[in-house]
Amino acid sequence: MYRHILFSLAALIVATGVFAQTSDKKTAILKxxxxxxxxxKKRIEDYMSHEDGVIKCTVDxxxxxxxxxxxxxxTNIENIKTAIANVGYDADDVTANPDSYKALPTCCKKPEDGGGPPKKQ
Known part of the structure; x- marks a missing residue:
């Protein structure tokens, strides 16, 4: 009998913990x-998939x-912006980490630095 009560109590604690974790889910759209x-897109999404607390990341x-x-x-929104900056990209008011930006392929750099999509002729 005690085993049945302990099992029920353990199941209730686990269910409460799962509910508490999912109720703190937020979504933010960053510039x-x-x-x-x-x-x-791939660089940021891949990097963010390894960040603690990030459930989903989609770059447009x-x-x-x-x-x-x-x-x-x-996690919080400031940590997320910092993570994106650490990949080499600006995120809202957080500027890209200069060393990470330098390491980006040319196509991923700003047009004024010779990057961006190929120029139409």
Missing amino acids: TPTVQCEKC FRKKTTTVTYASNL
Whole structure:
């Protein structure tokens, strides 16, 4: 009998913990004006998939935005902006890490630095 009560209590605790974690889910749309192409999109999305608390990250390089869904009990929007900057891209008011930006392929750099999509002739 005690085993049945303990099992029920443990199941209730686990269910409450799962609910608490999912209720802290937030979504933010960040301006990422320096994204240029599919490579930029892939770089940011791949990097963000390893960040603690990030549930989903989608970059739209044509609109120059990044939509991030995250667990606010594990991270916050400032950490997310900093992570994007560490990949080499501006994120809202956070400027790209200069060393990371230098390491980007030419196509992923700003047009004034010789990057961006190929020029039409």
